[in-house]
Amino acid sequence: MEPAEQPDPMAPAAHEAACGMVTTDTKGLVLWVNATFCSWLGLSAEALVGRKKLQDLLTIGGRIFHQTHWAPLLQLQGSVAEVKLDFVDAQGRLVPMVLNALVRERQGTRVNDLALFVARDRDAYEHELLSSRAKLEELVARSARQEEAARDRASYAEQMVGIVSHDLRNPLSAVHLGVQALRKMAPDEGQRRVIDRIARSTDRAHRLISELLDFTAARLGSGIPVTPRPTDLHAVVGDAVAELGVAFPGRGLRHVKQGDGQPVVDADRIAQLVGNLVGNAMAYGDAGRDVTVTSRIEGARVCVAVHNHGAPIPADILPGLFVPMVRGVTGGADRSVGLGLYIVCEIARAHGGTVAVTSTDAEGTEFRVTLPDPAPSRHRNAGSM
Amino acid sequence: MSVRARHNVHESGSGPATLFFAHGFGCDQNMWRLLMPAYAARYKTVAFDLVGAGQSDLRAYDPQKYSTLHGHADDVLEVIRAFGQGPAIFVGHSVSAMIGMLADLKEPGLIAAHAMIGPSPGYINQGDYHGGFERADIDSLLGTLEGNYLGWSSNMAPAIMGSPEQPALAEELTNSFCRTDPEIAKQFARVTFLSDHRAELPRLRTPTLILQCDDDIIAPVAVGQYMQRVMPDATLEVIENVGHCPHLSQPSVCARAIDRFLAAKGF
Numbered sequence: 001m002e003p004a005e006q007p008d009p010m011a012p013a014a015h016e017a018a019c020g021m022v023t024t025d026t027k028g029l030v031l032w033v034n035a036t037f038c039s040w041l042g043l044s045a046e047a048l049v050g051r052k053k054l055q056d057l058l059t060i061g062g063r064i065f066h067q068t069h070w071a072p073l074l075q076l077q078g079s080v081a082e083v084k085l086d087f088v089d090a091q092g093r094l095v096p097m098v099l100n101a102l103v104r105e106r107q108g109t110r111v112n113d114l115a116l117f118v119a120r121d122r123d124a125y126e127h128e129l130l131s132s133r134a135k136l137e138e139l140v141a142r143s144a145r146q147e148e149a150a151r152d153r154a155s156y157a158e159q160m161v162g163i164v165s166h167d168l169r170n171p172l173s174a175v176h177l178g179v180q181a182l183r184k185m186a187p188d189e190g191q192r193r194v195i196d197r198i199a200r201s202t203d204r205a206h207r208l209i210s211e212l213l214d215f216t217a218a219r220l221g222s223g224i225p226v227t228p229r230p231t232d233l234h235a236v237v238g239d240a241v242a243e244l245g246v247a248f249p250g251r252g253l254r255h256v257k258q259g260d261g262q263p264v265v266d267a268d269r270i271a272q273l274v275g276n277l278v279g280n281a282m283a284y285g286d287a288g289r290d291v292t293v294t295s296r297i298e299g300a301r302v303c304v305a306v307h308n309h310g311a312p313i314p315a316d317i318l319p320g321l322f323v324p325m326v327r328g329v330t331g332g333a334d335r336s337v338g339l340g341l342y343i344v345c346e347i348a349r350a351h352g353g354t355v356a357v358t359s360t361d362a363e364g365t366e367f368r369v370t371l372p373d374p375a376p377s378r379h380r381n382a383g384s385m
Numbered sequence: 386m387s388v389r390a391r392h393n394v395h396e397s398g399s400g401p402a403t404l405f406f407a408h409g410f411g412c413d414q415n416m417w418r419l420l421m422p423a424y425a426a427r428y429k430t431v432a433f434d435l436v437g438a439g440q441s442d443l444r445a446y447d448p449q450k451y452s453t454l455h456g457h458a459d460d461v462l463e464v465i466r467a468f469g470q471g472p473a474i475f476v477g478h479s480v481s482a483m484i485g486m487l488a489d490l491k492e493p494g495l496i497a498a499h500a501m502i503g504p505s506p507g508y509i510n511q512g513d514y515h516g517g518f519e520r521a522d523i524d525s526l527l528g529t530l531e532g533n534y535l536g537w538s539s540n541m542a543p544a545i546m547g548s549p550e551q552p553a554l555a556e557e558l559t560n561s562f563c564r565t566d567p568e569i570a571k572q573f574a575r576v577t578f579l580s581d582h583r584a585e586l587p588r589l590r591t592p593t594l595i596l597q598c599d600d601d602i603i604a605p606v607a608v609g610q611y612m613q614r615v616m617p618d619a620t621l622e623v624i625e626n627v628g629h630c631p632h633l634s635q636p637s638v639c640a641r642a643i644d645r646f647l648a649a650k651g652f
Binding site for chain 2: 026027028053055059060061062063064065067068069071072073075076085086130
């Protein structure tokens with residue numbers, strides 16, 4: 001066997017090796033080259049040895065890359081590996097090659113030994129990778145632009161709703177003041193009924209505007225704002241139930257309290273969700289039987305539930321129940337745009353809680369809002385710390 | 386972020402002046418391994434990496450700031466202010482020679498002398514000016530860099546073959562030479578090779594040595610001659626060397642030329 005150190009110019013094995021082999025001096029001048037390399041470039045050994053520098057065989061870009069990056073690298077560390085360069089063949093065509101190079105000392109002089117492989121497929125594959133990356137970057141940029149545009153539209157819509165709601169509230173306040181003035185003018189029985197109807201309609205319009213604002217905040221903005229504070233939950237739910245009792249005369253409405261404590265919740269929002277759920281129960285429940293509101297404090301959880309008897313919610317509309325603009329089957333005149341349950345859901349979400357519903361023929365329908373209460377452990381432990 | 390960490394600054398030696406060594410495109414401060422030790426006995430030496438190269442802090446790489454050489458020139462001022470003792474002598478290779486010139490013009494007096502190794506104020510031929518390249522050549526370079534995406538990546542160091550004649554290099558050095566983020570390498574290539582700072586040359590009054598190789602495709606001899614012609618206080622030294630990195634291939638020849646220059650200027 002020949003020693004691997006020095007490819008013998010006469011050895012057919014080195015000449016016909018499965019890779020290109022080139023030896024150059026430290027300046028790049030070709031000292032020896034095998035037949036494989038010559039055939040790849042379509043150049044004879046005579047045209048190369050002692051005449052050409054390796055860098056002369058490269059594209060201009062390859063030459064700059066050679067001079068600025070891998071030649072110094074070769075000098076610094078004595079070897080380079082997997083450098084990819086475009087060579088130019090005798091016909092001026094590009095031949096992409098990958099090369100490894102090693103600095104050796106032979107007969108007292110330093111030489112560079114190179115092994116080279118044609119890398120057409122790798123080159124094509126890398127170009128495909130690069131072009132798909134460019135395509136991907138373009139898609140990401142486009143989607144970012146679309147997202148930005150969608151955000152703009154959402155924020156515009158939110159502002160619009162805010163402005164319109166504000167503008168609607170002013171005339172409603174005027175109507176409200178007018179109603180109060182009329183009441184002081186000693187109206188007769190018929191006039192009083194008309195005034196009451198105007199008052200109720202005004203209240204409903206007010207509620208509708210509030211819901212619209214909440215909906216917009218939840219859907220397009222940063223969510224329904226809540227301000228949780230230590231709250232007497234039973235009292236807040238009790239007050240809400242009492243007010244609702246007045247709003248639904250002739251209907252049975254009970255309040256059940258379980259457990260005690262001062263959970264950290266937003267009292268106004270709790271009253272709001274009780275109102276929405278009771279409104280639903282009154283609209284869809286059995287008018288002849290009680291609606292029951294339960295407020296329950298148990299450890300680190302708070303639960304507010306509203307139950308009614310009557311026909312269950314049809315199974316096919318259950319999945320979409322909390323989606324805005326969807327309503328149960330209703331025959332009454334008490335129509336709304338169907339934001340109520342969605343807002344209940346968003347209030348629960350803003351507290352980090354959930355809403356569940358069970359609805360059967362035998363047991364009736366119950367909506368259950370469960371909220372975590374971060375406070376109880378803090379209240380109990382604070383004193384001992 | 387400290388200037389030292391941002392630029393991976395390495396100080397050595399002490400003396401009446403400080404030599405700052407700034408590497409060129411395609412490599413990092415390791416380029417000075419053969420030349421710099423000769424100076425540490427007589428001067429204070431400071432080597433650093435340009436932001437985006439070598440072991441500089443890549444988090445500091447702001448494509449906007451470094452979209453021209455001025456971003457690097459501002460950095461050089463900070464390095465000199467932080468580490469200079471006595472007169473500052475700026476040894477810049479290739480593109481860093483121009484970065485040093487821009488820094489000098491931003492704050493005249495801070496740099497006492499320039500030693501420019503293989504400098505070029507403009508790489509593209511324009512009219513009578515022979516920079517050595519056409520615009521298409523630079524595009525070809527950018528294509529080559531794209532094709533060598535893996536070759537630059539600091540995440541994937543290809544296997545380094547041992548070289549029996551080369552003193553063993555520490556593993557962490559072996560795998561860190563001249564590597565950087567491939568996207569940064571591409572931008573720096575574009576900024577470097579499309580730059581044209583010929584207009585500033587006549588304004589640089591600081592004594593300057595132009596160390597020119599007689600066979601360098603990146604900076605042809607005509608470029609060195611042009612620079613000497615238009616600069617007020619430039620000395621041209623042409624040395625016999627093939628390639629763009631004489632400080633690696635001919636460190637003692639470079640050192641002699643720089644010594645002559647420093648002696649003549651009284652450092």
